Amino acid sequence: MKTERISVLGSPEFKAFLTKEAQKEGISISELVRRRCERTPSEDEAILASMAAELKRAVAQAKRSLEEGLQAIRDALAEVEDKRLENAP
Numbered sequence: 233m234k235t236e237r238i239s240v241l242g243s244p245e246f247k248a249f250l251t252k253e254a255q256k257e258g259i260s261i262s263e264l265v266r267r268r269c270e271r272t273p274s275e276d277e278a279i280l281a282s283m284a285a286e287l288k289r290a291v292a293q294a295k296r297s298l299e300e301g302l303q304a305i306r307d308a309l310a311e312v313e314d315k316r317l318e319n320a321p
Contacts, residue, residue: 240265250265
């Protein structure tokens, strides 16, 4: 396997995290990064990602619906105010 060097900058805390994780698994930091970056998502992770995307779409739709409802209320209040001013003595 041909390899190339990749330099990644991170905080001292991030390096300590990587060191700790690599030690727990008994591997080098390089191997830890390779394994975690090259692995394919599990079935549960894929389902969770799909659910997150669906939730994001639903939140966007709910936000649009709320904005439309608020605009309808603003329009109705403006209409009531216009009629009140028309009927004022």
